[in-house]
Amino acid sequence: MDANVQPKTVLIVDDDFMTRDLLRLMLRRINITIMEAVDGLDALEKIKDQRPDLILLDAMMPHMDGFTVCKLLRKQPKTADLPVIMLTTRADQHAIQRGLQSEVTHYMIKPILPNDLLNMVQQTLEGVA
Numbered sequence: 594m595d596a597n598v599q600p601k602t603v604l605i606v607d608d609d610f611m612t613r614d615l616l617r618l619m620l621r622r623i624n625i626t627i628m629e630a631v632d633g634l635d636a637l638e639k640i641k642d643q644r645p646d647l648i649l650l651d652a653m654m655p656h657m658d659g660f661t662v663c664k665l666l667r668k669q670p671k672t673a674d675l676p677v678i679m680l681t682t683r684a685d686q687h688a689i690q691r692g693l694q695s696e697v698t699h700y701m702i703k704p705i706l707p708n709d710l711l712n713m714v715q716q717t718l719e720g721v722a
Contacts, residue, residue, distance in 0.1 A: 601718045602626040604645040606636040606662070607680070608654040616649060616680075619707045623715060633657030637665065640672060647718055650697070652681035652688065663695040676717045680705060 603625050607613045613629050620627060628645055630636035632654045640648075648666075650659040659679055666672040679697040681688065692700040699713055 600624045600626050601646040602628060602643070603714065603718075604628045604630060604636060604639060604648045606630040606633065606648060606654070606659065607651040608632050609651075612651070616710070619710055620714065622707075622711060625714075625718075633659065633662040636662055640666070640675075644671065644675070646676070647714065648675060648677045649714075650677050650679050652679055652683055652692070659697075660691045660695040663692075663697050667696045678713060678717060 603620060605613050605616050605620075605627060606629075607616070608631055617627055617629070628639055628643065630639050634656045636648070636650070637657075650662060652659040659681070663677050663679070666675055666677065676698040678699045678701060679692050679695075680701050680703055681692075682703045683689075684702045689700060698717060701710070701713065
């Protein structure tokens, strides 16, 4: 690997500390920088300061849900193309439809197997998925 290549940055957005911790542990296997946000408002503030290469976004959070975050990102020229993987326990058709309407890049149902998450993150960062 080229020493001048900076690792990609992934923003984990989830109101549950244990979920953020678990995702962080899963992602340690690949060479990335990890940022964290505790809810949608926190995520938008952090994205203003530093644009990540990918967002892992929980759907249901206090203050602002993941669907709204994604819609707001899509409206801004600087973040319109930012890949978003929505992670949620919501497998019902209504939630999946909301995710599609919010223009998430991928929609993954929790619980997520580590290898499935790593593959999706790597493929998305490489522009394959």
